[in-house]
Amino acid sequence: xxxxxxxxxxxxxxxxxxxxxxxxxxxRPGEFVTLLGASGSGKTTLLNVIAGLQAVDSGHLTFDGVxxxxxxxxxxxxxxxxxxxxxxxxxxxxxxxxxxxxAARRPARERKSVAEEMLALVQLPGMAGRSPASLSGxxxxxxxxxxxxxxxxxxxxLDEPMAALDKQLREQMQVEVTRIQRKVGITTVSVTHDQTExxxxxxRVAIMRDGILVxxxxxxxxxxxxxxxxxxxxxxxxxxxxxxxxxxxDDAAGAEVDGTAVVRPEDLELVPxxxxxxxxxxxxxxHLLSFQGTRxxxxxxxxxxxxxxxxxxxxxxxxxLVVGERARVACRNPERVHVIAAxxxxxxxxxx
Amino acid sequence: xxxxVGRSLGWYRVPVVVxxxxxxxxxxxxxxxxxxxxxxxxSFILFxxxxxxxxxxxxxxxxxxxxxxxxxxxxxxxxSTLIAAVLGLLGAVGLARVRSRLAQRWIRTLFxxxxxxxxxxxxxxxxxxxxxxxxxRGTLVTLIVGHALVALPYVFVIVSGGMSRIDPALRPxxxxxxxxxxxxxxxxxxxxxxxxxxxxxxxxFVVVFDEVVLAVFLVPPGEQTLPLRMLNAxxxxxxxxxxxxxxxxxxxxxxxxxxIPVTNAVRRRRALEGVTR
Amino acid sequence: MSVPTITMPGAPVxxxxxxxxxxxxxxxRWLLWPPLVFFAVxxxxxxLMLVTQSxxxxxxxxxxxxDVPTFAGSLMRTIVxxxxxxxxxxxxxxxxxxxxxxxxxxxxxxxxxxxxLSLWTSIMVRSFGWMLLELPQGALHWFLGLFGLADExxxxxxxxxxxYPAMVAVMLPFAVLPVMxxxxxxxxxxxxxxxxxxxxxxxxxxSVTWPQxxxxxxxxxxxxxxxxxxFYVTPLLLGGPSxxxxxxxxxxxxxxxxxxxxGAAMSILLVGGTMIVYLIADRLFRVSEKWG
Numbered sequence: 075x076x077x078x079x080x081x082x083x084x085x086x087x088x089x090x091x092x093x094x095x096x097x098x099x100x101x102r103p104g105e106f107v108t109l110l111g112a113s114g115s116g117k118t119t120l121l122n123v124i125a126g127l128q129a130v131d132s133g134h135l136t137f138d139g140v141x142x143x144x145x146x147x148x149x150x151x152x153x154x155x156x157x158x159x160x161x162x163x164x165x166x167x168x169x170x171x172x173x174x175x176x177a178a179r180r181p182a183r184e185r186k187s188v189a190e191e192m193l194a195l196v197q198l199p200g201m202a203g204r205s206p207a208s209l210s211g212x213x214x215x216x217x218x219x220x221x222x223x224x225x226x227x228x229x230x231x232l233d234e235p236m237a238a239l240d241k242q243l244r245e246q247m248q249v250e251v252t253r254i255q256r257k258v259g260i261t262t263v264s265v266t267h268d269q270t271e272x273x274x275x276x277x278r279v280a281i282m283r284d285g286i287l288v289x290x291x292x293x294x295x296x297x298x299x300x301x302x303x304x305x306x307x308x309x310x311x312x313x314x315x316x317x318x319x320x321x322x323x324d325d326a327a328g329a330e331v332d333g334t335a336v337v338r339p340e341d342l343e344l345v346p347x348x349x350x351x352x353x354x355x356x357x358x359x360x361h362l363l364s365f366q367g368t369r370x371x372x373x374x375x376x377x378x379x380x381x382x383x384x385x386x387x388x389x390x391x392x393x394x395l396v397v398g399e400r401a402r403v404a405c406r407n408p409e410r411v412h413v414i415a416a417x418x419x420x421x422x423x424x425x426x
Numbered sequence: 427x428x429x430x431v432g433r434s435l436g437w438y439r440v441p442v443v444v445x446x447x448x449x450x451x452x453x454x455x456x457x458x459x460x461x462x463x464x465x466x467x468x469s470f471i472l473f474x475x476x477x478x479x480x481x482x483x484x485x486x487x488x489x490x491x492x493x494x495x496x497x498x499x500x501x502x503x504x505x506s507t508l509i510a511a512v513l514g515l516l517g518a519v520g521l522a523r524v525r526s527r528l529a530q531r532w533i534r535t536l537f538x539x540x541x542x543x544x545x546x547x548x549x550x551x552x553x554x555x556x557x558x559x560x561x562x563r564g565t566l567v568t569l570i571v572g573h574a575l576v577a578l579p580y581v582f583v584i585v586s587g588g589m590s591r592i593d594p595a596l597r598p599x600x601x602x603x604x605x606x607x608x609x610x611x612x613x614x615x616x617x618x619x620x621x622x623x624x625x626x627x628x629x630x631f632v633v634v635f636d637e638v639v640l641a642v643f644l645v646p647p648g649e650q651t652l653p654l655r656m657l658n659a660x661x662x663x664x665x666x667x668x669x670x671x672x673x674x675x676x677x678x679x680x681x682x683x684x685x686i687p688v689t690n691a692v693r694r695r696r697a698l699e700g701v702t703r
Numbered sequence: 704m705s706v707p708t709i710t711m712p713g714a715p716v717x718x719x720x721x722x723x724x725x726x727x728x729x730x731x732r733w734l735l736w737p738p739l740v741f742f743a744v745x746x747x748x749x750x751l752m753l754v755t756q757s758x759x760x761x762x763x764x765x766x767x768x769x770d771v772p773t774f775a776g777s778l779m780r781t782i783v784x785x786x787x788x789x790x791x792x793x794x795x796x797x798x799x800x801x802x803x804x805x806x807x808x809x810x811x812x813x814x815x816x817x818x819x820l821s822l823w824t825s826i827m828v829r830s831f832g833w834m835l836l837e838l839p840q841g842a843l844h845w846f847l848g849l850f851g852l853a854d855e856x857x858x859x860x861x862x863x864x865x866x867y868p869a870m871v872a873v874m875l876p877f878a879v880l881p882v883m884x885x886x887x888x889x890x891x892x893x894x895x896x897x898x899x900x901x902x903x904x905x906x907x908x909x910s911v912t913w914p915q916x917x918x919x920x921x922x923x924x925x926x927x928x929x930x931x932x933x934f935y936v937t938p939l940l941l942g943g944p945s946x947x948x949x950x951x952x953x954x955x956x957x958x959x960x961x962x963x964x965x966g967a968a969m970s971i972l973l974v975g976g977t978m979i980v981y982l983i984a985d986r987l988f989r990v991s992e993k994w995g
Contacts (some may be wrong), residue, residue, distance in 0.1 A: 127895055148901045160892035164914045173910070177901035225900065431886055432805035434894045434912065436904030439805050446802030449795045450817040452872040456832025457820065459842045463835055473835060473842040513738040520734030533735070535985050536742060541926070542981040543746075544933025546950040547970035550957060551749025554756050554967065575745040578738070636825030639935050639950075643957070653827055660831060660940065664838075672831055676824040683823050 076103045076261045077138045077228035079124065084133030086119055093119045095285040096133070101263060106255055107290075108264045108272040110308075111282030117265045120282070121231055124263060126150050137228055148177075153222030153260075157234040159214050161206040167193070167217050168202030174225035192220035195254060212243045219251065223258060230255065232264035236271055248274045269309050273297070281305050297338075299412050306336045306414070313337045313382050315356065317413055322356045324378040333413040339371070341410040342384040342403040354411050355404035356382055360397050374401060457676070464669035471664050482670035492655065492671060499652040502566055503635040506573035510634075511627040513574070514581025519615060522589050537582045540575050545639035548572065553643045569644040569651075573637060577630035584629065588622030589615075621693070625686040632679045750974065756967035764968040773952050774969065781948045784870070784938070785931035791871045793924040796878025797916065803879075804886045822876040830940045833869035834860065837941065861943025869941050874931065878923040885919035886912075918988060925984040932977050949973050 079101040086094040093116045101107050109117040122128035123135065126147030135142045142150060153174075161170050169176075171192050172185035180188075189202055196216035206214060215235065222230055235251065236244045252275050255262050266272055272279045273293040280290040281304075289301045300306035303314055315322045317335040337354070345351050358374035361381070365371075370386040372395065384403045395401065405411055432439055459473055467477035486492045517537050524530045552568045562568055592615060600610045638653035645654055652675065659668045757764045768774055803814050821829060836842045839856035847857075859865035889912065897907040935950035942948070947955075949969065956966035984990055 125895075125899055127898070147895075147898050148903070152899060154896065154899045156892040156896055158890070158892050160890065160896040162893060162896075162910055162914075165910065173897075173902070174900035177897075177903070177906055221900070430891045430894050431801070431889060431912070434898065434904060434907045435801065435805050438904050438908075439802075442798050443802045443806050443810065445795065445798040446806075446814055449799050449875065450814055452868060453817040453821040453875065455842075456829055456836050456869075456872070457824065458832075459835045460828065460832040471835065471838075473845055509741075513741050516734050517738040520738070523734065533739075535982070537738070538990075539978070539981070540746070542929040542933075542977055544950060544970075544973050544977055546933065546935050546953050547753070547974045548749060550953060550963075550966050550970045551753040553957070554752030554963070555748055557963075558752060571745045572749075575741075578741075632823060632825075636827065638825075638827055642954075653825065656831075657827060657936070660834075664831075664834065669831065669835070672828040676828055679823050679825070680820070 076259055078103045079229055079261055079263065080134075080136045080139075081120075081124070082134040082136075084120070084123060084135065085131045086116075086123060086128060087131050088119070093285055094123070094130075097285070097287055099280060099287060099290065101261055103261055104259045106252070106262045106264070106275060106277045108266055108276040108279045109282055110266060110269060110272040110279050112267060115282040116285040117267075117282045118233060121233055121263065121265045124229070125152055125154055125231055151225065151227050152229050152231055153225065153227035154231045155215070155218045155222050155233065155235050157237055159218040159238070161214060161217060161221075163206055165206075166202060167198070167204045167206060167209070170206060170217060171202070171220045171224050173221060178225065188224055189220075192224050193217075195223070195257070196220045197250075211239050212247055215239065215247060216250075219254065223254075223260070228261065230258075230260045230262040232262065234266055235264060236266070236268065244268075244271070245274075251275065273309070281308060298410075300336060300414070302414060303334060306412075311339050311383055313339065313342075315380065315382070320353055320408075322354060324356060324358075324376045324380065331416055333415045336412040336414065337405055338410070339383045339385040340369075341405045341407065342382075343406065344372075344384075344386065344390070345402040345404045347402070351402060352404045352406050352408075354408060355402055357400065357402045358382060360395055360399050360401050363392065363395050363397065365392070370395075372401075372403075374403065460669050461673050464666055464673045466666050469666070471666055471669065482666040483674065485667055486671045486674060489667075491650075492652075495650050495652040495655040498649060499635055502570050502651065503573065503631055506570050506577055506634045507627055507631040509570070509574035510577035510581050510630050511623060514578050514626060514630075515585055515619065515623055517578075517582050518585035518589050519611065519619070521586065534586075538579045541579045543576075545576070545637070548575075549640045549643040552640065556644065564646045566644075566646070566649075569640060572640045572644065573634040576637060576640070577634045580630045580633060581623070581626035584626035585619055585622045588619045592618050621686075621690065624689070628682055628686060632683060636675070636679070753967045753970050753974070756964055757971050759964050764962075764964040765972075767962070768965045768968040768972070771952065771956070771965065773947060773955070774949075777947050777949050777952045780946065781932060781934070781950075784866075784934070784948065785928050787867065788870045788874055788931045789924050789928040791867070792874045792878040792927045793920050795871065796875055796923060797882050797920055799875065799879045800882035800886055800916075803883055818876055818879055821872065822880075826873050827936050827940075829873055830869060830937045833865075833872070833937075834940055837865045837869075861941065861945070863942065863946055866938060866942040866946055870931065870934065870937050873937055874927045877926050877930070878920075881919040881923040882916050885916045889915050921988045922984075922990040925981070925988060925990050929977055929981050929984075932973070932980070 079099075081097060081099045084094055084097045085092070097116075097120060099107070109120060111117045119128055123130055126142070126145065130143060137150070162173065165173070168186070168189040171189040175185045175188055186202075190199070193199055193201055196219050198213060198216050198220070201209075201213070201217075206217065209217065215238075219235075232251070236247060239247060248271055255275075264272075264275065273296075276293060278290055278292055279296055281288045281296065283304060289296060289305050291299075296305065297309055300309065300312075306312045306314060313336070315324070315335045315337065316331045317323055317333050318331055322335060323331060335354070345355065356374070356376060358376035358380075360372065361375040362373040363370060365388070367388070369388060370390065370392055372384045372386055374382040374384065376382060382403065435442060462475050463471050463473055464482055465478050465480060466472055466475035467479040467481070468475075514537075517533075521530060521533055521537075524533065549572070552572045556562050556568050596614055597610055600614055601607070605613070636653055638651075638657050641651045641654040642657070645651055650658065652671075656668060656671055656675075659665070659671075799814065799818070803811050803818075806814065834841075837857065837860040838844075839858070839860060841857065841860070843859065844857045893911045894907060897911050902910065933950060934948055935954070938946055938948045939951060950973070953966050953969045953973070956962050956969065981990070
């Protein structure tokens with residue numbers, strides 16, 4: 075019973091704070107969309123708007139084309155996994171999972187069978203009798219997910235679902251939540267400030283900043299073709315360098331700059347001093363070299379005072395890289411360089 | 427937060443608020459009547475009052491017996507409060523340093539027990555002490571000590587509340603920097619606890635100032651604390667003089683306790699000014 | 704930089720396990736000794752006096768105390784009164800606390816002001832107010848007269864019925880305050896969760912609010928009960944001689960019958976009963992920890 079969600083030009087003001095400034099977003103049935111942004115960007119408010127916990131000043135919200143602005147949260151048939159999970163502490167795991175059915179006055183037998191079915195789905199079979207306090211963080215999250223899905227909602231909302239977990243468990247649960255979401259096929263909107271989480275789990279990621287959606291795209295498109303410097307810098311490490319005519323312009327003074335090149339560290343490689351350089355290259359003094367297991371992270375300081383980060387394979391001979399020495403790095407595949415045109419708002423897909 | 431609780435009650439909020447409003451009448455109405463009867467122009471308690479006059483207030487304030495009682499209450503209550511404040515502070519600070527969870531619970535219970543102690547039984551016990559130890563007879567020592575015990579829990583509870591808001595890492599941090607415990611207490615904990623100590627002490631003062639059961643047994647003949655004089659007056663004849671005195675005592679209590687929010691507001695404003703400067 | 708932290712599932716590290724660092728033994732001893740010595744003197748000595756006094760005649764006083772005709776009746780009356788006052792106060796106090804957090808700002812201010820006014824003024828003064836209200840020609844009589852309902856003088860003063868509202872009013876703040884602080888720290892997300900999953904007000908209250916305020920209601924109730932056991936002033940002023948509490952009987956033994964040994968024996972019974980109730984309740988509901 076999954077639905078299509080449509081949000082059109084939604085405005086929300088809290089006190090004197092204009093939190094959402096005209097947000098529009100369409101989510102296809104069964105799609106997983108993550109709202110990604112720094113704290114205070116309005117992403118949680120948007121989630122509350124969808125859930126019905128936050129009234130809108132203006133704008134429209136529809137589920138499968140049916141307007142929802144006047145529908146109270148109880149009637150919207152949404153499932154939410156809260157940041158703290160909000161499991162009811164004095165109820166057993168099974169009672170927690172069956173709570174939406176109890177609220178809907180379903181018979182006890184059905185509640186029991188649905189609870190067991192849901193707990194099996196989240197791989198906690200036989201835990202119905204336990205108390206939430208006796209569970210680990212990951213298990214609690216699974217229970218919260220089972221409860222959110224128990225009443226067969228049309229849309230699933232996840233509020234910072236991984237925030238309470240430690241790093242290793244987080245990666246594991248990202249895969250797990252995605253698996254369950256795909257299996258159930260439910261439309262899902264998640265909120266996070268963790269970019270790895272957003273990239274791992276979502277079909278599309280919506281980048282939010284100051285109450286507006288900056289860019290909504292697939293993780294790869296966001297990474298490869300950010301619309302502006304903010305998105306480029308927000309997702310992963312990026313070198314943002316001024317360009318003119320298909321070259322990096324380190325000393326930008328006096329020259330006609332026509333855009334900003336976004337070059338990812340892993341697309342750069344060292345060019346030995348004897349070799350000719352490809353068009354996209356930059357030169358500088360070695361500032362910092364650190365070994366990080368899967369890569370060497372090399373930091374150059376250009377003559378123009380810019381920092382350039384470059385990932386080198388761990389197999390290279392690092393002994394030649396001495397701090398203070400000069401080095402050249404280049405991107406051999408011009409496709410991998412994304413240029414944001416200097417005139418704002420028009421995102422040109424210029425490559426060489 | 428409150429709006430979330432309110433919303434969760436749905437339309438049941440209406441009956442709940444109505445019940446609370448009726449309950450608030452129980453709290454306010456008797457007090458309003460008490461105050462109103464005191465400004466009567468006549469010489470008897472009447473409601474509604476006859477006319478308006480402050481004659482009974484001047485009567486009370488000019489009467490040396492009322493004023494003697496007031497002074498007696500003032501200094502004994504101050505002394506009791508001082509004892510309670512020092513001991514309550516030491517108790518709250520010391521308790522936070524006790525390691526055993528069990529011991530902590532028992533000591534905590536002990537410090538709060540005087541709230542539950544039936545005042546009359548305690549008064550009889552103190553009276554017995556007075557009789558047994560002859561040198562105490564005719565003095566106010568047992569009254570002051572007894573009042574200090576009654577007041578101690580209030581100081582302790584409020585200061586303990588403040589203690590739990592101090593960052594527990596501060597003390598170890600200070601001792602790794604070489605501070606000995608008296609210095610930590612003096613420079614780190616005490617300044618943080620001062621507002622709580624103040625409100626605890628003021629509350630304790632008002633409680634002790636109004637306490638009457640211990641006074642019935644322990645005040646030596648010939649003297650009367652203010653509440654004792656009021657109780658005795660009420661047993662004889664209920665006069666506008668008594669309600670005027672009651673009103674004055676209440677106003678005094680409200681003024682004393684209003685010191686707390688006012689000083690807090692001033693401190694907050696100073697802090698804000700410090701930031702903006 | 705980021706060392707993976709290993710946490711044992713199901714074993715959250717509670718702050719209680721952590722030992723306070725840098726605390727010398729001498730320090731805690733010094734700080735706690737003065738108040739403990741004070742307790743020994745100011746609480747221990749009077750209690751000791753009560754015990755020795757009551758056993759002066761070799762325990763006869765206890766038998767005599769139970770033979771005092773008013774004692775048994777007052778004991779029953781005091782317990783019934785304490786129970787009734789406790790129940791009424793907790794019910795009203797919970798509604799009051801709920802109303803404070805659930806009403807609009809102006810109303811919340813009024814309710815809080817009424818609460819603080821009565822918390823800050825003395826029990827005796829408030830009892831005077833109730834006397835003025837209940838006197839045969841008192842304010843209530845006048846008020847009823849406005850509607851033509853008061854032909855005869857009111858028979859409320861110094862009756863059992865007239866005593867209860869006053870005692871509930873006097874005790875109300877002690878029941879409101881703990882519930883109010885429990886309501887203020889209630890988990891918002893749990894309330895939202897109940898709403899989202901379709902629960903109406905009743906189910907939300909039963910499944911989220913109630914379990915979180917119940918401990919505070921109990922501890923407020925215990926405190927009111929225990930304080931009501933020692934009630935003296937309000938019943939004296941409003942209940943009259945026919946509604947004497949244990950405290951009143953003790954007072955009569957001391958000041959009228961002039962039998963301090965019986966007074967002491969009764970005091971021991973009263974203190975002992977109160978303390979047993981309080982300590983059991985404290986173990987069960989952690990009353991002391993709800994304060995502060």
